[in-house]
Amino acid sequence: MTPAEAARAADERRKIELDVSGAEWQYAPGEEEGVQIAFVDGYIAMRNGAEPDGPALVFTPAEWRAFVLGARDGEFDLESQENQEQRGNR
Structure with missing residues (x-):
């Protein structure tokens, strides 16, 4: 296992x-009752505020940055996904 792989594995265990x-x-x-986030021990947790006792998604800072940048770019917009699907059917 390379040092980078070991570091990723350690991050996953901590998460x-x-x-x-x-x-x-x-x-x-x-x-x-919408999306809620918390900064905990160097990680970012996200949960559904309507179900605060439910599970939380946990992100490393790099994962969170990729998510935020993708959201800013419209990567998760439903309209964008529909357009991509339509283009794929042509």
Whole structure:
């Protein structure tokens, strides 16, 4: 295993063990039941505010940055996905 692979494996183990029970969750004003995020031990956790006792997705800083940049670029927009599917059917 290369040093980079070992570092990635260690990050994955830490993510699995991350305790978010005492996290300070943040959300958009007036959107308590929407998406919530928390910064915990160098990781970013995201959960559904409508189900605060449900699971949280945990991201490394690099994963979070990729997600945010993709969202800014419209990568996850439904309209964009529909257009891509239509182009694929041609």
